[in-house]
Amino acid sequence: xAREAEFGNPVRLGDGGPGSVESAARLVFELLIPQGADVxxxxxxxxxxxxxxVTRHSFGAGHGWYVGTGLDQxxxxxxxxxxxxxxxxxxxxxxxxxxxxxxxxxxxxxxxLFLLNHSDQPLTAPAAVSGTDLLTGEHVTAVSxxxxxxxxxxxxxxxxxxxxxxxxxxxxxxxxAADRS
Numbered sequence: 001x002a003r004e005a006e007f008g009n010p011v012r013l014g015d016g017g018p019g020s021v022e023s024a025a026r027l028v029f030e031l032l033i034p035q036g037a038d039v040x041x042x043x044x045x046x047x048x049x050x051x052x053x054v055t056r057h058s059f060g061a062g063h064g065w066y067v068g069t070g071l072d073q074x075x076x077x078x079x080x081x082x083x084x085x086x087x088x089x090x091x092x093x094x095x096x097x098x099x100x101x102x103x104x105x106x107x108x109x110x111x112x113l114f115l116l117n118h119s120d121q122p123l124t125a126p127a128a129v130s131g132t133d134l135l136t137g138e139h140v141t142a143v144s145x146x147x148x149x150x151x152x153x154x155x156x157x158x159x160x161x162x163x164x165x166x167x168x169x170x171x172x173x174x175x176x177a178a179d180r181s
Contacts (some may be wrong), residue, residue: 005027010022011054024086025043033047038055067079
């Protein structure tokens with residue numbers, strides 16, 4: 001069903017426990033029949049109350065996800081996080097979606113790891129690598145402490161060259177476009 005923009009319907013995503021979200025749905029409200037799919041979210045009011053709004057169906061080694069409504073940002077974030085977590089592609093800090101991690105390799109082979117805090121609060125994340133924090137000069141090891149990033153701050157660590165678990169591309173070959181930029 002299509003409804004006017006001012007009509008909303010809550011969608012409960014998750015099992016009601018920690019990590020569950022209530023999202024505001026708008027514009028389109030499909031009536032889904034799961035037929036073997038797992039119901040991940042249901043409409044909460046009106047004619048649609050209790051009917052599926054978000055489903056996931058397993059097939060072989062994969063999954064098909066279906067969202068039958070226009071979710072607000074909290075709902076979209078929840079669905080995307082579930083997809084990433086389910087398939088093991090959530091990144092280094094899956095519990096901190098506002099923390100961006102980027103790894104780079106300089107032409108001389110120096111590896112750089114940037115932690116960018118996009119929230120308005122300081123964040124603390126487990127150190128993913130060993131190396132030198134270029135903002136504080138402290139040595140950071142993957143097991144010794146957490147790396148903190150201040151609000152809106154980019155934090156950078158120069159990593160030891162053979163840090164296990166840090167997957168970064170090899171440095172560019174001499175004469176490539178990357179050397180000229």
